[in-house]
Amino acid sequence: MTRTVVHDESRAxxxxxxxxxxxxxxxxxxxxxxxxxxxxxxxxxxHDLDPRLVVVERNRTILRDRSAYSTLTLEEGDALExxxxxxxx
Amino acid sequence: xxxxSAPTIPHPAAAAAGAAESPDAPFTVGGRAxxxxxxxxxxxxxxxxxxxxxIEASGAEVVTVAVRRVNLDRTRExxxxxxxxxxxxxxxxxxxxxxxxxxxVRYARLGREAGFNDFVKLEVIADQETLLPDPAGTIEATRxxxxxxxxxxxxxxxxxxxxxxxxxxxAAAVMPLAAPIGSGLGLVNPYAVRTxxxxxxxxxxxxxxxxxxxxxxxxxxxxxxxxxxxxxLSSAREPARMALAMRHAVEAGRLAYLAGRMPKREVAIASxxxxxxxx
Numbered sequence: 147m148t149r150t151v152v153h154d155e156s157r158a159x160x161x162x163x164x165x166x167x168x169x170x171x172x173x174x175x176x177x178x179x180x181x182x183x184x185x186x187x188x189x190x191x192x193h194d195l196d197p198r199l200v201v202v203e204r205n206r207t208i209l210r211d212r213s214a215y216s217t218l219t220l221e222e223g224d225a226l227e228x229x230x231x232x233x234x235x
Numbered sequence: 236x237x238x239x240s241a242p243t244i245p246h247p248a249a250a251a252a253g254a255a256e257s258p259d260a261p262f263t264v265g266g267r268a269x270x271x272x273x274x275x276x277x278x279x280x281x282x283x284x285x286x287x288x289x290i291e292a293s294g295a296e297v298v299t300v301a302v303r304r305v306n307l308d309r310t311r312e313x314x315x316x317x318x319x320x321x322x323x324x325x326x327x328x329x330x331x332x333x334x335x336x337x338x339x340v341r342y343a344r345l346g347r348e349a350g351f352n353d354f355v356k357l358e359v360i361a362d363q364e365t366l367l368p369d370p371a372g373t374i375e376a377t378r379x380x381x382x383x384x385x386x387x388x389x390x391x392x393x394x395x396x397x398x399x400x401x402x403x404x405x406a407a408a409v410m411p412l413a414a415p416i417g418s419g420l421g422l423v424n425p426y427a428v429r430t431x432x433x434x435x436x437x438x439x440x441x442x443x444x445x446x447x448x449x450x451x452x453x454x455x456x457x458x459x460x461x462x463x464x465x466x467x468l469s470s471a472r473e474p475a476r477m478a479l480a481m482r483h484a485v486e487a488g489r490l491a492y493l494a495g496r497m498p499k500r501e502v503a504i505a506s507x508x509x510x511x512x513x514x
Binding site for chain 1: 276277278279280286299300301302303304305307313314315316317326328329331344345346348349350416417443463464465466
């Protein structure tokens with residue numbers, strides 16, 4: 147299933163190359179099409195996620211530095227896992 | 236009327252009262268000391284409010300949580316940290332749902348990255364029907380995680396040899412089951428758990444399978460350091476009331492263990508004097 151994340155176009159054109167084709171990434175197992183130049187911080191914001199309460203794994207590597215989320219541009223084929231704590235025993 | 240009270244003469248029995256009570260040592264694991272010997276899970280409650288009330292009633296300091304994908308179509312309140320104050324309770328991330336050592340290591344690393352502590356409740360499950368643990372996978376994951384500095388609390392079956400291997404692999408605590416997860420069958424093999432406790436230097440925590448207060452007391456009477464339970468509370472008709480019962484049961488079982496029970500006999504011995512009876 148492919149979805150297009152609601153995205154702030156003005157921000158994307160400021161951050162990314164104008165007119166660049168969108169990128170397709172996998173977020174929590176689902177294909178998503180994002181505007182070129184979308185950062186990880188943009189993605190979390192689009193889903194109303196608090197970066198302090200989410201752990202992000204990108205291509206099997208945990209992104210430990212939350213301050214780098216705003217400069218991390220998502221690339222074609224990236225596989226992201228966004229996880230958090232839920233109830234469990 | 237005078238405010239000065241009459242001098243009180245202590246009752247001769249009063250001096251003796253309390254003399255036999257020495258405080259119990261705290262439950263210590265991975266360099267952290269806990270007053271409560273009851274740890275509780277956060278799964279399967281009817282509501283978050285019910286969960287918080289039960290946890291409060293239990294007096295537990297350690298609460299377990301699971302690592303799962305964020306549901307991107309969720310309502311905001313799905314994450315447990317919106318309901319559970321991480322400064323009030325010690326969050327113990329588990330690796331529930333993992334069937335290989337590699338998966339469990341991955342989940343443990345994600346849980347640690349949430350930023351609360353280096354503890355992990357390690358579960359490597361082998362069988363979907365019984366949810367019984369995979370000893371080889373659990374030992375392997377324990378070795379990897381302990382080398383990475385994790386405080387590994389390893390869920391395992393009640394087999395002594397597996398428990399010894401987990402200790403050798405670097406587990407900070409070994410957590411034998413009372414019975415299968417969520418079964419509520421109670422402590423099916425007290426002997427096995429007692430034997431594990433006798434032989435291990437690291438803390439032993441009975442985890443999974445306890446159903447009611449007497450189960451928790453029986454587990455603690457084996458001398459184990461703590462118990463961990465979830466479904467016994469979340470599936471009770473009144474979770475908060477059962478949590479209070481469990482709290483008392485754990486304390487009672489611990490006290491009974493420390494007190495040292497009387498030996499069992501097959502014949503009666505009179506409690507009252509056999510001399511001084513009327514002629």
